[in-house]
Amino acid sequence: MGQIVILNGVSLTAEAVVAIARDGARVGLEERAREALTATRQYIEEHWLGVDAPLMYAFNTGVGALKSQRIAPGDIEAFQTNLVRSHSAGAGDAMPTEVVRAMMALRVNAFASNHSGVRVEILDRLIAMLNHGITPVVAAKGSVGASGDLAPLALMSGAMMGLPHSRVRFDGQEMPAARAFERCDLPPTIDVQAKDATALINGATASLAYAVLAAFDARSLLTDAMISAAMTIEALRGEVSSFDARVMRARPHAGQARTAFALRQMLSGSQRCSEPARQVRLTGAQGPAGQRHSPPLAPRIQDAYSLRCIPQVHGPVLDALDYVDAIVATEINSATDNPLIFPEEEGYAIVSGGHFHGQYIAQAMDFLALAVTDLSAICDRRSARLIDPSCNFELPGNLIAQRPGINSGFAVAQSMGTGLVLENMGLCSPASATSLPAKGNTEDHISNSCFAARRTRTIVDNARSVIAVETLLAAQALDLCERDLADFPLGIGTSASWRALRETVPAMLGDDRWMHDDIAQVTALLADGTLRKRVGVSCGPLWPARDSW
Incomplete structure (x- = not known):
């Protein structure tokens, strides 16, 4: 078995990112991180997703200029899905496979720190894609790096979800994302619920993937x-x-x-x-090759x-x-x-x-x-x-x-x-x-x-x-x-x-x-x-x- 990189949000190195991106190192989630993510998500679903919950950005509100627009509990899943669709606005050639793999691993590691509130199923899905070699086709251009790399991450997320328009590279071919999942005996689609999509597309993670490899x-x-x-x-x-x-x-x-x-x-x-070596004539120079210059050349002194x-x-x-x-x-x-999201004494x-x-x-x-x-x-x-x-x-x-x-x-x-x-x-x-x-x-x-x-x-x-x-x-x-x-x-x-x-x-x-x-x-x-x-x-x-x- 090859190298396994365990992600926990605090100890990932550039060398390990490169191993995942280029060498196909397998990825796992630290058990303590999994437990913390599960507990946080349980609290969110029990306390923050009801009709009487206060406005909380990206959980039950729109995003950007729509931040004050309340999203009803029954519309949250549609809102999160539409967010991925509307933000998949990339252009240009596809990112190299190694950059996309680095981006996926970095996103999982960011979530593993347990400040995002996403479901652990999202991390597991990205990890499964990395370990099976399913790589989203992501257009390289179109991000301003402000609210994160919205377009590249949305294209990655759409592939993770198995959306019909999404494409992936798998087994040397390009194909619809859902088909690749089926060939790996994985569910062809996965939904996104409160905060899942907003967390997935938020952050300069495409930028960071390029930066890790370039540095x-x-x-x-x-x-x-x-x-x-x-x-x-x-x-x-x-x-x-x-x-x-x-x-x-x-x-x-x-x-x-x-x-x-x-x-x-x-x-x-x-x-x-050395000075003696400099005094030797080279083949092609005026005079007999391999012999010392006569009179001697002036000292080189400095170059x-x-x-x-x-x-x-x-x-x-x-x-x-x-x-x-x-x-x-x-x-x-x-x-x-x-x-x-940050833990407090009560919640x-x-x-x-x-x-x-x-x-x-x-x-x-x-x-x-x-x-x-x-x-x-x-x-x-x-x-x-x-x-x-x-x-x-x-x-x-x-x-x-x-x-x-x-x-x-x-x-x-x-x-x-x-x-x-x-x-x-x-x-x-x-x-x-x-x-x-x-x-x-x-x-x-x-x-x-x-x-x-x-x-x-x-x-x-x-x-x-x-x-x-x-x-x-x-x-x-x-x-x-x-x-x-x-x-x-x-x-x-x-x-x-x-x-x-x-x-x-x-x-x-x-x-x-x-x-x-x-x-x-x-x-x-x-x-x-x-x-x-x-x-x-x-x-x-x-x-x-x-x-x-």
């Missing part, structure tokens, strides 16, 4: 960028003194110090980044910013990730619908609030978008240096191994990276500062969190391809250097990543190959963590506890 991937991406940077430094026989721990202590930002430590770990044992300032540029990304992860961790275990209190508003997520995702965009930009600048004969220290132009002119080498691979960086630059404009009133001015300030998070996921995906290009180019450069610099070993981490890459993607030492496939293969190696794992085995953790760096 998780961005942290892995930063490690990949550290690896590609180390490979480029060695390919260019760079100067590593700027990563000295004493230099870092003179301006003691944590992220900067940690990235410098990671570089020192990977470059440990390197003789390639261009894209090499020398890696700690100062990658470091802020690490600090940004720490901030973003803290926001995401809090959101994962928060109750985010309205109103919320429960119901309190209206604004936890559905997605501004925390929106601002965190804007911050992450800026950080990852800049990370992709510096990686691309290193790629540009690798192919440019004016600044790549005797490497062949475009990293062409033979027959320049007949072969074009890696120029367009590098240009592709620049194109993705330009796209990221256009995408990273702040979404959280863009607000227009919605729903008859009831939502007079919106967060735009769903777009912010969805956009940031795109930026992260683009950045992975940019880093893949740097990795591919740096590996090619190391291969071209190897015949002349074999006596100058690489650092332990750089060597491990280079050799791991070459197990899948051979060097281009003859004619040009189909570049798309090489880039795709390297991107896949980054996505599955192959290079990170091999570097970790060779030189230990790159991000250890504080005392180490």
